[in-house]
Amino acid sequence: MRMSELFAPTLREVPAEAEIASHKLLLRAGYMRKLAGGIYTYLPLAIRVLQKIEAIIREEMDRAGAQELLMPIVQPRELWEKTGRWDVYGEEMFRLQDRHKREFCLGPTHEELITSIVAQEIRSYRQLPVALYQIQNKYRDEIRPRFGLMRAREFIMKDAYSFHRNEESLDEYYRRMYEAYARVFARVGLSARPVEADSGAIGGNISHEFMALAPSGEAEIAYCTNCDYAANVERAEALPPPAGGESEAQPLEAVDTPDKHTVEEVAAFLGVEPQQLIKTMLYLADGEPIAVLVRGDHEVNEVKVANLLGATNLTLADPDTIRRITGAPVGFAGPIGLKEEIPFYADHAVMAVERGVVGGNKKDTHLINLDPKRDLEPLGVKAADLRLVVEGDSCPRCREGKLQLARGIEVGQVFKLGTKYSEAIGAVYLDEEGKTQTMVMGCYGIGVSRTMAAAIEQNHDEFGICWPVAIAPYQVLIVPINWQDEESRAACEKLYAELEARGIEVLLDDRNERAGVKFKDADLIGIPLRVTIGSKTLAQNAVEIKVRKGGKMELVGIDEAAGWLENWLREAQT
Ligand code: 9G3
Numbered sequence: 001m002r003m004s005e006l007f008a009p010t011l012r013e014v015p016a017e018a019e020i021a022s023h024k025l026l027l028r029a030g031y032m033r034k035l036a037g038g039i040y041t042y043l044p045l046a047i048r049v050l051q052k053i054e055a056i057i058r059e060e061m062d063r064a065g066a067q068e069l070l071m072p073i074v075q076p077r078e079l080w081e082k083t084g085r086w087d088v089y090g091e092e093m094f095r096l097q098d099r100h101k102r103e104f105c106l107g108p109t110h111e112e113l114i115t116s117i118v119a120q121e122i123r124s125y126r127q128l129p130v131a132l133y134q135i136q137n138k139y140r141d142e143i144r145p146r147f148g149l150m151r152a153r154e155f156i157m158k159d160a161y162s163f164h165r166n167e168e169s170l171d172e173y174y175r176r177m178y179e180a181y182a183r184v185f186a187r188v189g190l191s192a193r194p195v196e197a198d199s200g201a202i203g204g205n206i207s208h209e210f211m212a213l214a215p216s217g218e219a220e221i222a223y224c225t226n227c228d229y230a231a232n233v234e235r236a237e238a239l240p241p242p243a244g245g246e247s248e249a250q251p252l253e254a255v256d257t258p259d260k261h262t263v264e265e266v267a268a269f270l271g272v273e274p275q276q277l278i279k280t281m282l283y284l285a286d287g288e289p290i291a292v293l294v295r296g297d298h299e300v301n302e303v304k305v306a307n308l309l310g311a312t313n314l315t316l317a318d319p320d321t322i323r324r325i326t327g328a329p330v331g332f333a334g335p336i337g338l339k340e341e342i343p344f345y346a347d348h349a350v351m352a353v354e355r356g357v358v359g360g361n362k363k364d365t366h367l368i369n370l371d372p373k374r375d376l377e378p379l380g381v382k383a384a385d386l387r388l389v390v391e392g393d394s395c396p397r398c399r400e401g402k403l404q405l406a407r408g409i410e411v412g413q414v415f416k417l418g419t420k421y422s423e424a425i426g427a428v429y430l431d432e433e434g435k436t437q438t439m440v441m442g443c444y445g446i447g448v449s450r451t452m453a454a455a456i457e458q459n460h461d462e463f464g465i466c467w468p469v470a471i472a473p474y475q476v477l478i479v480p481i482n483w484q485d486e487e488s489r490a491a492c493e494k495l496y497a498e499l500e501a502r503g504i505e506v507l508l509d510d511r512n513e514r515a516g517v518k519f520k521d522a523d524l525i526g527i528p529l530r531v532t533i534g535s536k537t538l539a540q541n542a543v544e545i546k547v548r549k550g551g552k553m554e555l556v557g558i559d560e561a562a563g564w565l566e567n568w569l570r571e572a573q574t
Contacts, residue, residue, distance in 0.1 A: 001474065001506075001507050001508070002507075002508050002510045003507060003508065003509040003510060003511050003521075004510045004511050006044065006045075006507070007030075007043060007044050008029070008030035008031070008043060008044065008045050008525065009030045009033075009043075010028060010029055010030045010521055010524060010525075011027060011028045011030070012028075013028075014027045014028050015027070017146075018148065019146070019147065020147050020148070020150065020216040020457065021216065021456060021457055021460045022147075022148055022149065022150065022216075022452075022453035022454070022456035022457050022460075023147050023148030023149075023150070023453075025456055025460060025464055025465050025524070025526075026046065026148055026149065026453070026456065027148070028464075028524060029045070029464060029465060029524045029525050029526065030043055030045060030525075031043055031045045031046040031049075032046050032148075032149070036153075037145045037153065038142055038145025038151065038152040038153030038154065039145075039152065039153055039154050040148070040149065040152065040154075042449075044473075045473040045525065046452065046473075048473035048474070049452050049455075049467070049471050049472070049473050050156065050448060050449065050452060052470065052471040052472075053188055053448055053451055053452060053471055054135050054156075054158070054448060056184055056187045056188055056470065056471075057135065057158050057184055057446060057448065058135075060180040060181075060183050060184045060187075061133050061158070061160060061180065063180065064131070064176050064177055064180040065131055065176070066131035066132060066133045066160050066162070067130075067131065067132055067133070068132075068133055068134065068135075069132050069133070069134055070134050070136060071107070071110050071113050071114065071117075071134055071136065072107070072113070073106055073107050073136065073137060073139070074096075074104045074105075074106065074107070075104060075105050075106075075107050075110075075112070075113055076102070076103070076104055077095075077102075077103040077104060077105065079112045079113060079116060080105065080112055082112065082116075082424050082425055083111070083112055083420075083421060083424040083425065084424070085112070086105075088312070089108065091141060091143070092108065092140050092141050092142070092143075093105045093106075093108060093140075093141065094106040094108075094139040094140075094141050094153075105139075106139035107136070107138060107139060108138055108139055108140045109138065109157075109159060109445075110134070110136075110159055110161070111161065111417070111421045111441075111443060112421065112425065114132060114161045115161070115421045115422055115425040115427050115441070116425050116427075118130065118132075118161075118163050118427050118439070119422070119425050119426050119427035119428070122163065122427070122429060122439075123428075123429055123430060124429055124430055125165050125429050125430065125431050125432060125437075127429070128163055128164055128165045128169070128429060128439065129162060129163060129164045129165070129169050129170075129173055130162070130163050131160060131161070131162040131163075131173065131177075132160065132161055132162075133158060133159065133160030133161070133444075134158070134159060134160075135156065135157070135158045135448060136156070136157065136159070137154055137155070137156055137157075138154070138155055138156070138157045138159075139153065139154055140153060140155075141153055147216070147218075147453075148453060149449045149450055149452065149453040150216075150218070150409065150450060150453050150454075151218070152449065152450075155447060155448075155449045155450060156447075156448040156449040157445055157446065157447055157448060158445065158446040158448055159443065159444070159445045160177070160443065160444040160445075161441060161442070161443045161444075162174075162177070162441065162442040162443075162444070163422070163427065163439045163440075163441055164439060164440040164441070164442070165429070165431070165437065165439070165440070166440055167418075167440055169440070170416055170440045170441070170442050171416075173442060174206070174414060174416055174442050177414050177442070177444045178194065178208060178414055181194070181210050181412050181414065181444070181446070182194070182210075184412075184446065185210060185212070185411065185412070185451075187470055188451060188455065188468065188470060188471055189455060189459070189468020189469065189470050189471060190212050190411065190451065190454055190455055190458060190468070191212065191213055191458055192210045192211060192212045192213075192411055192412070192454075193210070193211055193213070193223075193230060193408075194208045194209070194210050194211075194230070195208065195209050195210075195211050195221045195223070195230040195231050195232050195408070196208060196229075196230065196231035196232065196235055196236075197209040197231070197232045197234070197235055197413060198232060198234045198235040198303050198307065199415055199416075205416060205418065206415070206416040207413060207414065207415045207416070208413070208414050209232055209408075209410045209412070209413045210410070210411050210412035210413070210414075210446075211232075211408030211409065211410055211411070212408060212409040212411050212451075212454040212455075212457070212458060213406055213407070213408050213458075214407065214408065214409050214454065214457040214458055215407055216407070216409070216457050217407035217408040217409040217410075217457075218407070218409070218410075219232060219233075219407065219408045219409065219410050220232070220233040220405060220406075220407055220408075221233060221236075221405070221406050221407075221408050222236035222389045222393075222403045222404070222405055223403065223404055223406065224395035224397065224398060224401035224402070224403060224404075225395075225401045225402050225403075225404055226395060226398050226400050226401025226402075227395060227397050227398035227400075227401055229395050229396065229397040229398065229401070233301075233388055233389060233405070234301065234303040234304075235303065235304075236388075236389040236396075236403065237385055237389070237396035238347070238348070238349070238385050238387050238388075238389045238393055238396070239348075239393070239394050239396050239399070240348035240349065240351075240352065240385075241348070241349050241352045242352075243352060244352050244354055247354050247355070249355075249369070249371040249373075249374055250355060250368075250369040250371075251369060252336065252367050252368070252369055252370060252375065253367065253368050253369055254360050254362070254365055254366075254367055255270065255360075255365070255366055255367075255368055256364060256365060257269055257270065257364055257365065257366045258364045259364065260364070260366075261331050263277050263279065263296040263297070266357065266366060267296065267357070270357060270366070270368065272355075272357060272368075273296075274295075274296040274297040275295055275296060275297050275353070276296065276353060276354070276355060276356055276357055277295070277296025277356070277357045277358075278293050278294070278295060278296065278334075278335075278346075278350050278353055278356045278357065278358045278370065279293065279294050279295070279296060279298075280292075280293055280333040280334050280335055280358060280359055281293075281294065281300050281316065281333075282316070282317035282321065282322050282325060282326075282333055282342075283302075283305065283314055283315065283316055283317055284313075284314070284315050284316075284317050284318075284321065285305070285306070285309045285311040285313075285314050286309075286311045286312060286313050286314075287313075288342075288343075289317055289321060289325055289340070289342045290309070290342055290343045290344075290345065291333070291335065291338075291342055291343070291344050291345070292305055292345045292346075292347075292386060293335060293344065293345070293346040293347065293350045293376075293381070294346075294347045294349070294350060294386065294387050295347065295349045295350055295353060295387070296357075297390075298347060298349060298387040298388065298390070299387060299388045300347075300386060300387065300388070301386060301387055301388045302314055304384070304385060304386050304387075305345065305386055308345065308384055308386070324339065324340070325338055325339055325340050325342060326338060326339065326359070326361040327339045327361055327362075328359075328360075328361045328362050328363055328365075329363055331359070332359040332360055332361060332362060332363060332364070332365060332366075333359045333361065334358035334359030334360055334361050334366070334367060335358055335370075335375070335376060335379060335381070336358065336360075336361070336367055336370070336375060337360075337361050338361060339361075343380075343382070344376070344379050344380065344381040344382065345381070345382050345383075345384060345386060346372070346376060346381045346382070346383050346384075346386070347383070347384070347385065347386040347387040348383050348384070348385060348386075349387065350372060350376075350383070351372045351373075351376070351381075351383045352372070353370070353372060354371075355368065355369045355370070355371070356368075356369075356370035356371070356372065357370065358370050389403050389405075390403075390405075391403065391404060391405050409450065409453075409454040409457060410447070410450075411446065411447050411450055411451045411454050412444075412445060412446040412447070413444070413445050414442070414443075414444045414445075415442060415443050415444070416442055417440075417441040417442055417443055418440060418441070419438045419439070419440055419441070420441075421441055422438050422439040422440070422441055423438055427439045427441075452471070455467070455468055455471060459526075459549065460526075463520070463523035463524065464523045464524035464525065464526050465524070465525065465526025466526055466528075466548050466549040467526045467527070467528055467548070469528045469569060469572040469573055470573055472505075472526065472527055472528050473505075473525075473527070474505045474506060474507040474527050475504050475505045475506065475527070475528060475529060475565075475569055476499055476504055476505070476506045476507070476527065476528075476529045476530075476531060476565055476569075477506070477507045477508075477509060477522050477525070477527040477529070477530050477531070478492050478495060478496055478499075478506060478507070478508045478509065478531045478533065479509045479515070479518045479519065479522055479530055479531065479532050479533070480492045480509070480510070480532075480533050480534065481515045481532065481533070481534030481535070481536075482515070482534065482535075483509075483510055483511070483512055484512070485534075485535060487535070487538055488533050488534060488535065488538065491533050491538060491543075491558060492508060492510075492533050493508075495531065495533070495543070495558070495561055495562060496508050498561075498562040499562055499565065502562060502566050504562075504565060504566060504569065507527060509521070509522070515534075522548075523548070526548060527548060528547065528548050528549065528569075528572070529545060529546070529547060529548065529565060529568065529569075530545070530546045530548060531543050531544070531545050531561065531565070532544040532545075532546065533558075537555070537558075538558070540555065541557060541558055541559075542555045542556060542557050542558055543555075543556055543558050543561045544556075545561070545564065545565070547568075
């Protein structure tokens with residue numbers, strides 16, 4: 001391809017809304033253009049990257065025994081009503097009507113659709129297990145699309161679904177998919193790791209997310225410094241603290257804490273540690289008020305609370321509810337003396353607090369010397385793991401290591417779904433005895449467009465993208481210092497033809513631009529190898545080769561150049 005023909009409109013400046021590297025660089029380097037919030041056109045360079053990512057995914061899906069199909073994007077409402085999800089997803093679902101006023105959605109995912117196809121066509125245990133996948137646009141009306149392809153409203157996903165006779169068949173397939181995912185990301189050149197994840201509303205119980213570690217990642221993960229435990233913070237387990245000494249309980253006492261609001265202010269005022277404070281957070285769980293108690297230096301993990309309660313909708317109580325239940329202004333909620341009986345939940349660490357300090361359910365008032373055993377157990381408090389882990393927590397698996405926190409980009413997720421969808425849709429099969437059994441399912445997603453963005457987040461510098469070789473849009477970029485110079489042009493054309501003949505994907509910058517502009521664009525677009533040809537190098541009968549990632553330079557004889565490049569590319573992909 002010649003740069004004078006390539007449709008890759010580079011930009012000097014990008015809109016201020018582009019905050020992270022991949023968003024800025026995909027726009028600046030002419031890989032994509034925004035149509036609307038979270039909706040993008042992929043330009044030719046991006047398509048070449050996406051097709052390479054998809055090719056790697058297809059190879060690994062096929063190797064894992066999955067078969068590719070392509071399902072409709074437009075899905076009828078009736079299908080989603082069978083699983084009750086038409087209403088669950090509310091605003092996030094793109095909905096539309098056809099000319100007959102029938103209602104549809106633009107597929108945000110395809111559990112219902114694939115299960116209904118399998119339910120229609122598979123009746124016998126002999127036909128199981130079966131795994132099907134597609135690579136398709138998905139639509140989710142994000143309330144605030146941001147970060148370019150990282151949180152888009154239309155994005156490319158590979159979604160796979162497997163159907164099994166029983167759990168052990170699913171377990172075996174889940175492991176195969178899990179390993180296929182590790183290979184996909186390794187081959188793409190992404191540093192990604194699996195973490196235990198919360199399976200959330202999708203149902204089922206076991207799930208792993210594949211996280212591409214990057215400071216710009218929206219997900220937070222906790223990992224152990226000593227063993228291979230890693231989990232999305234939403235799910236990371238916190239061990240109960242070691243039981244403290246049984247110190248003499250003192251009587252509860254109300255104390256004045258004028259104008260003290262934060263944990264730090266109250267702790268400092270009372271001369272205690274934040275660990276002695278107990279925060280009482282009032283929530284509405286599917287509309288019902290509950291109290292969740294966590295230690296002053298911890299935060300409530302709302303996913304754990306929702307899972308414990310089986311609540312679909314968990315929100316902090318509004319100020320009016322707080323005033324009604326506590327009889328006090330916001331900020332003084334405590335477990336003692338509430339105006340209404342509400343269920344109490346306490347994180348394990350709360351139950352080990354000695355001489356605790358809690359809100360007094362009265363303006364500028366706190367209670368000291370709270371003894372969890374004496375004062376909370378009579379309230380029927382339920383103790384559970386309800387907090388977010390913090391750095392330094394002991395690892396819940398090996399107990400020796402400490403947990404570290406890191407940010408990650410979720411590029412893949414695998415789920416054991418169980419029978420939630422097969423039950424609702426009626427995907428059943430006849431077993432050996434002719435008995436009707438419900439199929440057991442798994443589902444497996446990779447964010448294809450998000451993977452491209454994640455690759456940039458992990459492989460860029462101040463000058464632009466440094467593509468991993470496996471997914472670069474082109475492998476070699478030939479840059480003549482002066483395209484007008486006959487000798488240079490001839491040398492470029494010769495090398496270009498040699499590389500093409502070897503099946504190497506080569507770009508030739510034949511534009512009448514100053515060398516500086518060409519070098520800047522070369523760094524921006526991110527082609528792994530840049531070959532510079534000019535009168536200086538030709539005087540030595542050589543070319544200068546620059547490796548984009550790391551910047552290593554090499555002067556190579558012009559007759560050896562094609563071979564050198566071919567070897568380098570082969571080495572880079574083993
Ligand atoms: C919806 C909307 C948004 C959604 C979903 C449904 C996320 C939904 C979870 C999944 C689970 C897996 C198969 C591939 C891998 C991920 N956001 N999820 O189900 F209607 Cl609007 O998509 N699906």
